[in-house]
Amino acid sequence: MxxxxxxxxxxxxxxxxxxxxxxxxxxxxxxxxxxxxxxxxxxxxxxxxxxNKNIYFRNKIIPYLKGILLFMAFITITNLLANLSLIIANNVGIDSENLNYVSIGILIFLSLALSIFAYNKYKNMSLNSRKLTNIPFLVSVIVISKLLTFFSTLFITRSGSFGISDFGNLQMNLSVYNLLFGLFILTISFVTFYVSKRENKVKISE
Structure with a gap:
């Protein structure tokens, strides 16, 4: 309206x-x-x-845009953290084999930390989803993370101190993580959809 x-x-x-x-x-x-x-x-x-067809359409599409931007922000941040883990590991002197465990550990830790944080906020009724899903904020996070990811990737590929196999293994771990995370989101969406559909059927029958 x-x-x-x-x-x-x-x-x-x-x-x-x-x-x-x-x-x-x-x-x-x-x-x-x-x-x-x-x-x-x-x-x-x-x-x-x-x-007010134009206003109605915009209000309907905004929640979907927020979901897409939130997903993009998370994936972009994981890409950035993966690159940073490779740079830090190279400076510290971690070998290729241990680098796999470090990168996987960082990604898993990130997921668990965000999940625990969101759950505690939701449980305490203090999760402000409006700030978290604010479109200008999400766009800023994505743009900054994308730029940092680009420059860190450029640094890794141009620097002679990083092996191609190390970067390749890191990207493989990241691809597997993104695949698992995507499957997790799809599973949650599937379960939520059918639970809501079943509840609606029960309400209609009553």
Whole structure:
């Protein structure tokens, strides 16, 4: 809805309440009856969506865009951390075999840390998803991470101190991690979809 639509509804609601109060109803009774006369949120959204098609489409697509950007941000950060782990391991003097374990360990630690953090925030009702899924914030994270990933990859490939096999193994580990993470997201989506579908069927049958 636009601001004009909301103001129009508010004015109409106040007129309905005023009319009902003149008939002898109190404020609470007048509000309940007036609200029922105007209609529920779903009905109003559908009606105003026909008038404001562009706004309705944007509001519908924004949650999907946020999900895509959040996924891109996570994958970009993992790519950056993988490159940084290779650079740090090379400076410390870790060999190729141990580098595999280090890179895998960092990726697993990142996933577990984010999962535990999100769960604790959600459990304590302090998870502010609006800040986390703020589109300008996500775009900034993706752009900065992409640039840092590009420059770190350029440094690795141009520097003679990094072996091609080390970089190849790191990319292979990263590909396997991305594949497993993607399968995890798909599984969660599949389970959520069918659980919601089953609950809707139960509600309809009742």
């Amino acid at each position: 636009t601001l004009d639509n909301i103001n129009e509804l508010e004015s109409h609601l106040l007129d309905e309440i005023d009319e009902l109060q003149r008939l002898g109803l109190n404020t609470e009774e007048s509000l309940l009856i007036a609200k029922n006369r105007i209609g529920n949120t779903k009905e109003l959204t559908a009606e105003y969506g026909k008038v």
